[in-house]
Amino acid sequence: DAGITQSPRHKVTETGTPVTLRCHQTENHRYMYWYRQDPGHGLRLIHYSYGVKDTDKGEVSDGYSVSRSKTEDFLLTLESATSSQTSVYFCAISETQILNEKLFFGSGTQLSVL
């Protein structure tokens, strides 16, 4: 099983503040992803990474940036949080070396922007 740790598990912040969410994996998986989950929308891809310093945008990338300086860590940053970014954020990895194949998810971060 892939080991994924997301931190923090819960975060409450104010509009306009920067927020960084961290995803850490214990295996050497190439692909890492950030999704957000909202009622009525299922899961939507924010950004993904295919290697160190290699990232690409997903479906809902506006207002978010990512960084991957080490294989095991993938950071999601909200430069200036807005209330529309209140959501549950999930990090995932592909258990194979193929994009979008057999994703394994972390436990999520509940973010509230007041």
Add this chain to the structure above:
Amino acid sequence: GEDVEQSLFLSVREGDSSVINCTYTDSSSTYLYWYKQEPGAGLQLLTYIFSNMDMKQDQRLTVLLNKKDKHLSLRIADTQTGDSAIYFCAESIRGNTDKLIFGTGTRLQVFP
């Protein structure tokens, strides 16, 4: 565009079979997945089927794929209270842009 649709709710009695349905629009899918999400947890990969298969069985789970109708189903035999969760289907698409499209989820409630 690509879309994956599921019904919102399903309620079944313990011991009965559950059938969760999913329809998709893109015919260039490679894999189709079923994920389970329990309260407060991430999505857990339950099973998957390659697009050139019609059926896959894995213990209590049976996946049926009808490519002509673009319809995917998940049957859970002998449904237990521990099966209560939200079930997501997802379609992996290969093409000019590779995508993984999730449905909005079906909440399965199992009552005694």
